[in-house]
Amino acid sequence: xxxxxxxxxxxxxxxxxxxxxxxxxxxxxxxxxxxxxxxxxxxxxxxxxxxxxxxxxxxxxxxxxxxxxxxxxxxxxxxxxxxxxxxxxxxxxxxxxxxxxxxxxxxxxxxxxxxxxxxxxxxxxxxxxxxxxxxxxxxxxxxxxxxxxxxxxxxxxxxxxxxxxxxxxxxxxxxxxxxxxxxxxxxxxxxxxxxxxxxxxxxxxxxxxxxxxxxxxxxxxxxxxxxxxxxxxxxxxxxxxxxxxxxxxxxxxxxxxxxxxxxxxxxxxxxxxxxxxxxxxxxxxxxxxxxxxxxxxxxxxxxxxxxxxxxxxxxxxxxxxxxxxxxxxxxxxxxxxxxxxxxxxxxxxxxxxxxxxxxxxxxxxxxxxxxxxxxxxxxxxxxxxxxxxxxxxxxxxxxxxxxxxxxxxxxxxxxxxxxxxxxxxxxxxxxxxxxxxxxxxxxxxxxxxxxxxxxxxxxxxxxxxxxxxxxxxxxxxxxxxxxxxxxxxxxxxxxxxxxxxxxxxxxxxxxxxxxxxxxxxxxxxxxxxxxxxxxxxxxxxxxxxxxxxxxxxxxxxxxxxxxxxxxxxxxxxxxxxxxxxxxxxxxxxxxxxxxxxxxxx
Amino acid sequence: xxxxxxxxxxxxxxxxxxxxxxxxxxxxxxxxxxxxxxxxxxxxxxxxxxxxxxxxxxxxxxxxxxxxxxxxxxxxxxxxxxxxxxxxxxxxxxxxxxxxxxxxxxxxxxxxxxxxxxxxxxxxxxxxxxxxxxxxxxxxxxxxxxxxxxxxxxxxxx
Numbered sequence: 001x002x003x004x005x006x007x008x009x010x011x012x013x014x015x016x017x018x019x020x021x022x023x024x025x026x027x028x029x030x031x032x033x034x035x036x037x038x039x040x041x042x043x044x045x046x047x048x049x050x051x052x053x054x055x056x057x058x059x060x061x062x063x064x065x066x067x068x069x070x071x072x073x074x075x076x077x078x079x080x081x082x083x084x085x086x087x088x089x090x091x092x093x094x095x096x097x098x099x100x101x102x103x104x105x106x107x108x109x110x111x112x113x114x115x116x117x118x119x120x121x122x123x124x125x126x127x128x129x130x131x132x133x134x135x136x137x138x139x140x141x142x143x144x145x146x147x148x149x150x151x152x153x154x155x156x157x158x159x160x161x162x163x164x165x166x167x168x169x170x171x172x173x174x175x176x177x178x179x180x181x182x183x184x185x186x187x188x189x190x191x192x193x194x195x196x197x198x199x200x201x202x203x204x205x206x207x208x209x210x211x212x213x214x215x216x217x218x219x220x221x222x223x224x225x226x227x228x229x230x231x232x233x234x235x236x237x238x239x240x241x242x243x244x245x246x247x248x249x250x251x252x253x254x255x256x257x258x259x260x261x262x263x264x265x266x267x268x269x270x271x272x273x274x275x276x277x278x279x280x281x282x283x284x285x286x287x288x289x290x291x292x293x294x295x296x297x298x299x300x301x302x303x304x305x306x307x308x309x310x311x312x313x314x315x316x317x318x319x320x321x322x323x324x325x326x327x328x329x330x331x332x333x334x335x336x337x338x339x340x341x342x343x344x345x346x347x348x349x350x351x352x353x354x355x356x357x358x359x360x361x362x363x364x365x366x367x368x369x370x371x372x373x374x375x376x377x378x379x380x381x382x383x384x385x386x387x388x389x390x391x392x393x394x395x396x397x398x399x400x401x402x403x404x405x406x407x408x409x410x411x412x413x414x415x416x417x418x419x420x421x422x423x424x425x426x427x428x429x430x431x432x433x434x435x436x437x438x439x440x441x442x443x444x445x446x447x448x449x450x451x452x453x454x455x456x457x458x459x460x461x462x463x464x465x466x467x468x469x470x471x472x473x474x475x476x477x478x479x480x481x482x483x484x485x486x487x488x489x490x491x492x493x494x495x496x497x498x499x500x501x502x503x504x505x506x507x508x509x510x511x512x513x514x515x516x517x518x519x520x521x522x523x524x525x526x527x528x529x530x531x532x533x534x535x536x537x538x539x540x541x542x543x544x545x546x547x548x549x550x551x552x553x554x555x556x557x558x559x560x561x562x563x564x565x566x567x568x569x570x571x572x573x574x575x576x577x578x579x580x581x582x583x584x585x586x587x588x589x590x591x592x593x594x595x596x597x598x599x600x601x
Numbered sequence: 602x603x604x605x606x607x608x609x610x611x612x613x614x615x616x617x618x619x620x621x622x623x624x625x626x627x628x629x630x631x632x633x634x635x636x637x638x639x640x641x642x643x644x645x646x647x648x649x650x651x652x653x654x655x656x657x658x659x660x661x662x663x664x665x666x667x668x669x670x671x672x673x674x675x676x677x678x679x680x681x682x683x684x685x686x687x688x689x690x691x692x693x694x695x696x697x698x699x700x701x702x703x704x705x706x707x708x709x710x711x712x713x714x715x716x717x718x719x720x721x722x723x724x725x726x727x728x729x730x731x732x733x734x735x736x737x738x739x740x741x742x743x744x745x746x747x748x749x750x751x752x753x754x755x756x757x758x759x
Contacts, residue, residue, distance in 0.1 A: 155653075
């Protein structure tokens with residue numbers, strides 16, 4: 001029975017059973033089922049969203065915690081993903097900050113030279129307040145937007161000034177809440193003082209100034225200074241003095257006009273000078289000063305440049321043999337171009353001048369004169385050139401080379417005509433010729449070596465001096481080897497030194513010694529002149545007989561003459577004489593007895 | 602217009618903030634959010650009077666709330682009809698700050714809508730009478746007697 005039923009089932013439902021098995025297999029095989037579902041997932045979600053909008057919301061619901069977990073797990077991935085967004089934001093913020101900074105710097109620079117800055121500097125000098133503080137007070141930007149006068153006992157608002165439309169809460173609630181916060185802070189922190197005094201509300205600032213009966217709460221936008229705080233404190237003190245009764249009586253709190261007026265004084269707005277400038281127009285003064293300064297500098301520089309240019313131009317134009325064709329200024333350097341004769345030498349050129357020249361032959365008179373002088377090579381000759389007419393003046397030896405020079409000069413370019421106006425100098429005598437005609441005196445010998453004349457030998461001082469002068473024209477004289485013999489002194493010595501002796505047969509020792517000295521002096525004189533003679537004169541005191549005296553005189557004369565001859569004096573250079581006695585004397589006078597000498601030059 | 606400082610006094614979770622919200626904003630939320638410190642609201646009563654209502658928290662801490670009570674013009678005591686123990690908090694406050702007795706006051710016996718949970722007894726009324734002669738069964742949820750209670754207080758002040 002059972003088999004029959006199975007067979008019947010197989011016959012009737014075999015196809016459906018196979019399909020069910022296939023479906024079952026599909027459901028059990030995750031891979032195949034996923035593939036199948038993925039084919040219809042997209043159109044299915046579209047249909048679901050269309051049919052049920054709430055379904056879309058559910059799918060798009062964001063779980064913040066999932067973000068937190070994801071960021072924790074993949075920090076770097078989120079950083080990489082956010083970088084393209086955050087980067088430009090940061091750059092934008094930095095750019096904005098830099099712009100503000102640049103604007104502040106510009107403003108500060110403008111302030112440095114503006115009339116207002118000068119005024120502030122004067123104010124700082126006059127009041128003793130630092131300049132920076134004055135600038136800060138005048139440029140800082142803030143606005144007191146709200147002022148609350150609050151009863152510090154109940155926290156209720158006494159009066160309020162400011163724009164109520166800017167408040168997000170009821171002003172009474174605000175004043176109460178401010179008091180509550182103060183109490184809370186004081187209670188929490190255990191402070192015995194005045195409690196909360198300031199709070200920041202985003203870009204706004206809240207100041208709480210405490211009084212004995214009332215507090216002032218001020219809402220300020222921007223960056224206020226301590227002076228504002230001082231001003232508020234002063235106002236609060238003033239209110240406590242002037243409105244003491246009103247503060248104590250709650251019925252007088254609201255709509256107290258005088259109190260409001262007092263508080264309204266605190267509603268100040270401090271703007272930067274930029275705002276004033278925008279109202280008054282742009283302040284051109286700093287720029288005008290800068291422009292004037294630049295113009296003055298430019299004018300001065302241009303003037304200096306022109307002066308230098310003219311100086312260089314004049315200098316180059318006045319340089320003979322240089323033809324200036326161009327002058328440029330480049331990179332702080334003057335560059336002159338032109339034609340330059342090779343003989344030109346620039347002197348005292350400016351440091352910042354460079355000369356680029358092309359060689360050429362100049363026909364300028366100065367250059368012609370230079371060329372002529374180079375050929376003549378004689379500093380004593382004067383050369384002039386006027387319109388190519390060359391004139392040579394001075395004294396010249398006009399030796400054979402002279403004519404060659406003249407011929408060469410005539411061939412020079414630019415020399416149209418040559419006038420030789422020189423006078424001939426007689427040729428100089430030579431040393432040999434001179435000495436031939438003027439032999440050296442005494443025993444002097446001249447020997448020229450190079451440019452020096454060496455003199456040697458014997459000479460008297462006067463002769464040597466005269467000779468030196470006469471030969472100086474031939475060169476430098478060196479007389480260091482000359483032996484000077486003073487003939488005059490020697491002659492005077494001999495002539496004034498008679499040999500007094502009375503012996504007639506021989507000369508005593510003292511007499512011989514004296515005679516030797518006379519002989520030595522005479523020989524010196526004779527070295528200068530061998531023809532020098534000596535005269536011997538004998539005389540006596542004529543004591544005794546005249547005959548004997550004369551005999552004795554002759555005897556003494558002979559003794560001296562023999563001595564001189566024996567010692568080399570030729571007899572022909574000895575003259576003798578006897579002064580004969582004509583009368584006799586009775587007194588013996590030894591000084592009158594002897595032989596006297598006289599040099600005969 | 603004169604501002605009057607009204608202080609709400611009562612144990613935590615008795616419904617002080619809900620009562621204020623109902624009165625000022627005509628709103629009620631089932632969600633309980635505890636007040637930290639104090640919450641302040643204002644309500645113009647008439648052309649001459651404005652209530653500045655201080656919804657004070659932290660009565661469980663001795664003297665913590667005292668600074669907030671300074672300068673109060675009137676007091677609203679709040680107790681929970683379903684938790685008579687909240688009366689003990691009021692007793693404690695009065696002991697700590699007896700000067701409050703001199704101020705005009707009303708008492709809100711709140712959560713009157715929770716009829717099945719009310720555990721009020723007559724003896725509690727005696728205690729409340731020692732604080733004020735003006736008590737109201739209120740429901741911040743339904744708004745019952747809330748407005749009336751505040752109006753009564755305004756009359757007491759004026």
